[in-house]
Amino acid sequence: MKRFVVTLSIVMLVGILFPYFSILAQPIYIPHENPATAEDSSDTASLLLFYGNVFNMAALRQYRDAQSMLNELERANIPDEIRYLTSRYNDLSQQLFTAMNNLEFLLDKASTLFSENQLIEARQVLDTTEAAVHETLLLMEDTEAATDAIGDKLGVLTALAGSEITLAYERLKGILQHLRQLIDELNKLRESLSDNPQTVINTYFYLPTLLEVSVPETAYPGLPFTVSGQVTSADGTTDRLVEVLLDDTQLTAETVQGQFSFQVTPPQQVSTGKHDLDIVVTPQGRYSGASQRLAINIARFPIQMDIQLPRVNFFSNSIEVKGKVYQSLSPLDDAKVYVTLKQVSTVTRTSNDGTFTTAVDVPFDLSLIGPQELTVSVEPVEAWYASLEIKRWIFNVNVSNTSLMLVVFISMGVLIYTRVRAKPSRIRQEMITKQGIIQEPTTIRSLPRLKYEFTDTKGRILSAYLNGLEIVEKVTGISMEPHTTLREFLKTSTPRLPGAINPFTELTIMAEIALYSSHDPTPTAAVRAERIAATIKEELEQ
Amino acid sequence: MKLRSFLTLLSISVVIILLAVVWFFPSNDDFRVENPFWNGTKNTESMVPASPLVNLSDLPSSPGGSTLILIPYADFTQAELEELQTFVAQGGTLVLADDYGFGNRILEYLGLKARFAGQALLDPLFNYKNEWFPKISHLTPSPITSNIESLIFNHATCLTDVESDSVLAFSSSFSFLDLNTNQTHDENEPTGPLPVISSHSLGSGQLILVSDPSIFINSMSTMESNYEFAQNITAITTSRLLIDQSHLPPSNLSQTKNLLAYIRGFFSVPVGAIGLVVAALTITLIPIFRKKEGNNEKGESKETALA
Numbered sequence: 001m002k003r004f005v006v007t008l009s010i011v012m013l014v015g016i017l018f019p020y021f022s023i024l025a026q027p028i029y030i031p032h033e034n035p036a037t038a039e040d041s042s043d044t045a046s047l048l049l050f051y052g053n054v055f056n057m058a059a060l061r062q063y064r065d066a067q068s069m070l071n072e073l074e075r076a077n078i079p080d081e082i083r084y085l086t087s088r089y090n091d092l093s094q095q096l097f098t099a100m101n102n103l104e105f106l107l108d109k110a111s112t113l114f115s116e117n118q119l120i121e122a123r124q125v126l127d128t129t130e131a132a133v134h135e136t137l138l139l140m141e142d143t144e145a146a147t148d149a150i151g152d153k154l155g156v157l158t159a160l161a162g163s164e165i166t167l168a169y170e171r172l173k174g175i176l177q178h179l180r181q182l183i184d185e186l187n188k189l190r191e192s193l194s195d196n197p198q199t200v201i202n203t204y205f206y207l208p209t210l211l212e213v214s215v216p217e218t219a220y221p222g223l224p225f226t227v228s229g230q231v232t233s234a235d236g237t238t239d240r241l242v243e244v245l246l247d248d249t250q251l252t253a254e255t256v257q258g259q260f261s262f263q264v265t266p267p268q269q270v271s272t273g274k275h276d277l278d279i280v281v282t283p284q285g286r287y288s289g290a291s292q293r294l295a296i297n298i299a300r301f302p303i304q305m306d307i308q309l310p311r312v313n314f315f316s317n318s319i320e321v322k323g324k325v326y327q328s329l330s331p332l333d334d335a336k337v338y339v340t341l342k343q344v345s346t347v348t349r350t351s352n353d354g355t356f357t358t359a360v361d362v363p364f365d366l367s368l369i370g371p372q373e374l375t376v377s378v379e380p381v382e383a384w385y386a387s388l389e390i391k392r393w394i395f396n397v398n399v400s401n402t403s404l405m406l407v408v409f410i411s412m413g414v415l416i417y418t419r420v421r422a423k424p425s426r427i428r429q430e431m432i433t434k435q436g437i438i439q440e441p442t443t444i445r446s447l448p449r450l451k452y453e454f455t456d457t458k459g460r461i462l463s464a465y466l467n468g469l470e471i472v473e474k475v476t477g478i479s480m481e482p483h484t485t486l487r488e489f490l491k492t493s494t495p496r497l498p499g500a501i502n503p504f505t506e507l508t509i510m511a512e513i514a515l516y517s518s519h520d521p522t523p524t525a526a527v528r529a530e531r532i533a534a535t536i537k538e539e540l541e542q
Numbered sequence: 543m544k545l546r547s548f549l550t551l552l553s554i555s556v557v558i559i560l561l562a563v564v565w566f567f568p569s570n571d572d573f574r575v576e577n578p579f580w581n582g583t584k585n586t587e588s589m590v591p592a593s594p595l596v597n598l599s600d601l602p603s604s605p606g607g608s609t610l611i612l613i614p615y616a617d618f619t620q621a622e623l624e625e626l627q628t629f630v631a632q633g634g635t636l637v638l639a640d641d642y643g644f645g646n647r648i649l650e651y652l653g654l655k656a657r658f659a660g661q662a663l664l665d666p667l668f669n670y671k672n673e674w675f676p677k678i679s680h681l682t683p684s685p686i687t688s689n690i691e692s693l694i695f696n697h698a699t700c701l702t703d704v705e706s707d708s709v710l711a712f713s714s715s716f717s718f719l720d721l722n723t724n725q726t727h728d729e730n731e732p733t734g735p736l737p738v739i740s741s742h743s744l745g746s747g748q749l750i751l752v753s754d755p756s757i758f759i760n761s762m763s764t765m766e767s768n769y770e771f772a773q774n775i776t777a778i779t780t781s782r783l784l785i786d787q788s789h790l791p792p793s794n795l796s797q798t799k800n801l802l803a804y805i806r807g808f809f810s811v812p813v814g815a816i817g818l819v820v821a822a823l824t825i826t827l828i829p830i831f832r833k834k835e836g837n838n839e840k841g842e843s844k845e846t847a848l849a
């Protein structure tokens with residue numbers, strides 16, 4: 001016992017400490033955190049730094065790149081309370097960059113007109129340029145004011161000098177100052193052009209491009225469809241490269257002039273559902289790029305399949321599956337058909353008329369009787385057809401397992417039956433033991449009878465019965481088993497009794513009354529029982 | 543009941559209850575396909591869908607068209623590295639998603655220059671919630687990046703020594719590699735755009751490097767275009783899509799689950815099933831044999847007493 005407790009304690013101790021051993025042996029920290037519970041914090045200094053980069057790009061007269069950078073801010077993590085402000089700030093900045101680009105374009109145009117000696121047109125353009133300068137300066141002032149407002153909102157005024165946000169803000173203000181100087185320089189160029197029409201101006205403006213396009217609402221993988229439209233450049237028609245991309249994957253690239261129409265084919269592996277189709281006119285020289293994003297639905301034609309298979313499988317090790325695959329009544333040939341039952345699967349192909357026949361093995365497992373799911377899936381060769389999967393239930397009777405289980409249950413039944421049979425004799429023995437005081441057995445028998453001493457009236461009757469019983473047993477050679485009732489013994493012994501049948505019957509009834517009646521027997525009955533017992537003795541011992 | 547019998551019964555009951563709990567309680571291990579919680583990959587596995595691979599020796603012998611997603615958080619044996627090399631060389635696609643694990647061991651073995659940086663990639667501006675969740679929106683057109691607007695990484699790193707034409711995705715220009723782990727950009731730290739996804743041809747196959755395996759976990763799988771990314775991996779797979787489970791750090795729970803699964807698997811094959819039936823029969827019939835022996839012994843002792 002002591003050893004057992006010690007062993008159990010050691011096992012429990014090892015069980016408790018085991019996880020700590022594995023932690024000690026675990027060198028790698030897995031670095032990821034639950035995004036749902038991650039702290040939401042946005043870096044406002046980074047936002048100001050980013051704006052600084054954007055305006056720096058504009059100060060370098062790279063307006064298109066500056067505008068692209070601003071578009072990126074849509075994806076930035078900006079706190080909701082300043083998102084509206086930044087959105088308006090972005091719009092204002094975009095307008096400023098467009099105005100500056102337009103200003104450069106007008107200056108270039110005026111310069112070209114002067115060089116071509118078209119003085120009247122050149123003067124008209126110069127007048128327009130003056131308005132453009134005025135508009136650009138107004139936008140610049142608005143941008144500076146908005147920058148102050150953003151700085152105020154982000155807490156620049158209350159931040160410590162030299163802090164990250166203060167430095168970022170000061171940098172932004174400095175770059176805006178450069179931008180203002182650039183506008184002033186462009187204005188001076190305009191004035192010098194007005195005073196000296198021969199001035200050659202170096203400009204960095206770009207020319208806008210317009211794009212119109214139409215595509216079908218639905219396309220199918222592997223089947224070509226038509227993309228048509230028109231590219232309009234700012235100062236006339238020129239060769240432009242048009243790219244068509246499906247979810248950023250290039251489908252085709254064609255050089256077009258004005259109107260265009262060409263066929264494109266979606267990839268065979270493309271998934272079904274809504275996709276983005278981008279038609280992009282690439283930038284070329286001073287011509288800006290243009291693009292349109294259209295939603296296109298990628299679909300596959302649905303197919304149908306008829307299957308024939310047994311509903312119940314009794315003894316067979318394989319199940320035969322037949323069927324036909326078709327689309328709008330036209331058979332699908334050479335389509336791959338997979339039939340899977342649990343982990344076992346088989347594959348076949350449809351014939352020219354769309355039919356197929358195959359057999360799948362029934363896998364070995366521990367199941368006895370029950371339904372099993374059979375899956376039949378079809379993969380057509382043509383990418384524009386959808387694949388199809390059908391599931392059916394087959395009622396399977398596993399004969400071998402059922403037999404094995406029957407053996408187990410029968411064995412258990414035998415065991416339980418044996419135990420149930422053995423129990424009552426023990427109980428009866430225990431009950432009789434409680435009736436009186438045990439005396440030593442007088443004789444040795446197959447089942448030794450116990451001797452009792454009875455004192456009251458009931459006891460006298462039972463004692464008389466036992467005396468009679470002893471003689472009857474001796475005469476008939478039948479001993480009363482512990483499980484035998486008085487009445488059963490009477491029935492068994494009577495045929496062998498040479499006489500005294502009636503007295504023994506009466507004595508048995510009296511003993512039954514004494515044993516089971518709720519009323520106590522009278523002393524007269526006891527005397528009568530003793531007399532009967534004596535009568536039996538006399539009759540049988542003669 | 544004796545104390546000894548009581549303790550034995552109690553121990554057996556506790557073991558059975560613990561085994562039942564282990565069997566039915568879902569795994570909570572990182573990247574495990576059985577794990578339905580935030581850090582598992584059950585959703586991805588079911589959405590894609592991918593088959594879990596418990597041993598690299600079970601890789602398909604004809605890997606053409608097959609894809610293996612590998613999260614290398616445990617070291618590799620020489621034999622395993624050879625298995626991977628054969629898989630890729632013979633036409634398989636290996637998606638190696640790593641940040642701080644053993645990915646560089648594989649790259650070194652395969653003879654590639656590219657490496658996982660092994661330091662945190664932070665993006666203070668273009669992110670989800672905070673700088674540890676960088677938003678990846680600079681993508682190069684390719685089948686792997688198609689239909690993707692942007693991806694969200696979770697405690698990622700970046701790739702180094704990758705040729706520009708191999709890069710499929712860059713972090714934003716505002717991101718940086720936090721070399722000294724102070725979570726602030728310092729002058730000597732590389733700034734974005736930094737490569738985070740790249741594609742390399744190897745033999746007849748392809749190797750795709752992703753600098754964050756957490757993109758596949760349940761809580762990240764539906765963020766931005768992360769789901770589409772997993773879908774694209776499915777789209778380039780014409781045969782089997784596998785997700786390796788053999789190089790994830792095993793917890794006690796998963797080890798015990800594996801053991802139980804192994805035992806269950808053993809009993810589902812003919813030899814095991816027959817063994818189980820024989821054991822059941824033996825246990826059932828032992829009391830009968832004992833009773834018979836007992837009866838025989840009793841008979842012998844009675845005879846001795848009468849004599």
